Amino acid sequence: MPAIAIPGPEGRLEARFSPPPRPRAPIAMILHPHPQAGGTMNDRITQQLYKTFVARGFGVLRFNFRGVGRSEGEFDNGIGELSDAASALDWVQSFHPEASTTWIAGFSFGAWIGMQLLMRRPEIRGFISVSPPANMYDFSFLAPCPSSGIIIQGVNDEVVNPNAVQKLVDKLRTQRHITIHHDEIPRANHFFENEMDMLMASVNNYLDFRLDPNSPIK
Known part of the structure; x- marks a missing residue:
């Protein structure tokens, strides 16, 4: 699929977009890991998340944060990257305004940005957070976390402390009206x-559960 350029706060953002296959198809946006650690939208986990949502009939966008690949601008310690994500979601929604629902998925740094975006965009109804860097960044902004989702963590993660992630999960699970899965x-x-x-x-097991018409979580 050819690269496209979408408007961002500091110029063009390089992206890949799989258009929705039908009217009212849901949309998803995938966020890549840390730009200064080699993270790009072509990271293999980011690509796999993208392909998974495409296979399930979503309109799906992944993009490079500012300063990565052909995206304009410079790294901004998460502040500008959150603005990039908000602008990218605006673009998807303008392309497909009739989307039935919106999901966000991110890996590592991208998970942190994605969970911040949750707080600003109430239309996001589900999230997948892979290795959220709970020992590196403050996640106290999730007060309360506005939607249900899954947090997935490697037991032998040498970058993100699994105990810090467990504490984050435990905190989120005290909130009412949402359900947090943790694998x-x-x-x-x-x-x-x-x-x-x-x-x-x-x-995929989590998406099977959430996308089932009879799922208790909407």
């Missing part, structure tokens, strides 16, 4: 180098 993948490191199949099985 820990045995032996997996931060990049799920040898456990990609297990990671994506967790994602």
Whole structure:
């Protein structure tokens, strides 16, 4: 699929977009890991999340944060990147305003940005957060977390402390009106180098549950 350029706060953002296959199809946006650690929209976990939502009939966007690849601008320590994500979601919604629902998915730094976006966009009804860096960034903004989702963590993650993620999960689970799933993948490191199949099985099992018309979580 060819690259496209979408408008961002600091100029063009390089992106890939799979258009919705039918009227009122849901939409999803996928956010990549840390730009200064080599994270791009072509990261293999970011790509797998993208392909999974495409296969389920979503309109799906992934893009490079400012300063990554052909995206204009410079790294902004998360502040500008959150603005990039908001602008990218605006673009998807303008392309497909009749979307039935909106999801966000992110890996590592992208999970942190995605969960911030949750707080600003009430139309986001589901999230997938892979290895959220709870030991590196403050997640206290999730007060309260506005939607249900899943947090997936590698047990042998050498970058994100699994105990910090567990504390985040425990905190979110005290809130009413949302349900937080939490899967820990045995032996997996931060990049799920040898456990990609297990990671994506967790994602797909959760989507099977949430997208079932009879799911208790809407």
